[in-house]
Amino acid sequence: MDTTTVYKPGKGLTDRKLSYCPGCTHGIIHKLVGEVLEEKNLIDNAIGVASVGCSVMSYEFFNCDMHQAAHGRAPAVATGAKRVREDKTVFTYQGDGDLASIGLAEIVHAAHRGENITVIFVNNAIYGMTGGQMAPTTLIGQKTTTSPFGREKAQAGEPLRISELLATVPGATYLERVSVHDPKHVKKAKKAIEKAFEVQEKKQGFSLIEFISTCPVQWGIQPYEATRWAVDNMIPYFPLGVFKDARGGETDE
């Protein structure tokens, strides 16, 4: 019987089984990053930096040299790697607890210095790995194990919007927030990743793509409900779009 290959895993990811839960979008985001690195012929010369949280194991999944950084420190580790390996593609892969809380100084200053690195920032509004605690990105009213009555503004402030915050940093070159809740948005997200790595290839400086992501397990809902929850609740507060584009020259918009 003739067979036609309609899909095969790319070279951008290893063949290790992903450690992510059903309904979580880390898998899609990994696949997109892996595809872009493969299609741009960057994977053989890339250095990735895994963070702490659910994506801690990403050093086993991206098919390139990897560092495993301490919680929040991935942008500093990436800075060190990029400064001594300027011709390599250097990226971090970080969640919102890692990047928006404990690693806020590192991400702001990596952007501030205009480090020529790419940051993949996955925002699911909660600490997933540690058991569903409140993150800086947790929405008002959202119940977590450390905000059992729902996040209260008076007690915990309002959720931090990272892309908007970094847009005020002079050194940042390209910042975009995307979502992967349907095929149309997945395609758009891939385009954003391509742009981010192109910024780095052209030595134009710091690029970050923020992904609206899901955590059905810690949100306490079914996987099929999680995508809808993200669209209905997260995107209104964390709007999609380009927050900074200082690439100069021709742009493709």
Add this chain to the structure above:
Amino acid sequence: MAKVLMKGNEAMALAAIKGGCDAFFGYPITPQNELPEYLSKHMKENGRVFVQAESEVAAINMVYGAGGSGARVLTSSSSPGIALKQEGISYLAGSEVPCVIINVMRGGPGLGGIQPAQSDYMQITRGGGNGDYHTLAFAPENLQETVDIIKESFTLADEYRNPVMIAADGLLGQMMEPVDLERSSNVKEAPLKPWAATGESGKRGHRNKIVSLFLDPNDLEDHNLKLQKKYNRMIDEQQRFEMIHTEDAEIVFVAYGSMARIARSAIETLREKGIKVGMIRPISIWPFPEKAFENLPKSVHTLLTLEMSLGQMIEDVKIVNQGRYKLDFFGRTGGVVPEPEEIVEKVLAMKEGAN
């Protein structure tokens, strides 16, 4: 090459360049600022990397990234800054990433002061970070020894794939002394690093991972046992010390770094008075030079530990002494640098008490 008169912090910086340092990451803190200042100019001139980080925490993690990607890397700081770097040092040790860390010690605890001290001995030798790990740690006494050891440290870090700590202090950092930067020292070219995450997985044919995470406890234990073998090798190979007038001594000082320098003057004065004192000067403080205590002459009855702290190294002296000799201690702390006369008085009081 002729000796040049240099300030300690600047001599340390130049020694790092001579030792093959490719990249420096640091954050300002007194009393070591002349070190990064010097490098901010001269690393660039030599086509090397200098980054002023946003914090000590970021700096040590930049060291992790650069060292893990195969470069010879340095960071420097002073006591409270080194405290902040401990997280990264634990990761560096756990992932076996070589690097050199210079601690120009000042008084503590907390913000403490900015004057010279030796009160980070425990932090340095016990590993201030989490986990079963050690860093090689050297405590030089004068600027020539400091530059020689810093030059060699990059080679040692590569050989053991381990962080090397230089326990200097504010006195060494701020003083001026003639130094010969070209004096031969065990400095080797950086070796090939087939383990490093250099971004060459295609060329290499496999991926390299710089990782300290082992979720299976058996794997983590195996990793620790492997590290322990390396630490045992360091204990065998890297105990360094100097014996000063111990051949006929009755009282033997144990002192390192600036305190040993002060003690030398006290030894001269006491010997002029006919009092037989000598000194064991640890140059490596981890591993602690146990070998120095093995063949002391029968004349020795007391070990007097001298520190610019209220007694930290004395715990190592107690461990190695095993009850053989009487132990005594003299220390000043908080940034107070003792005069040699204070040590002389201490010894005279000991003799008085014994009679």
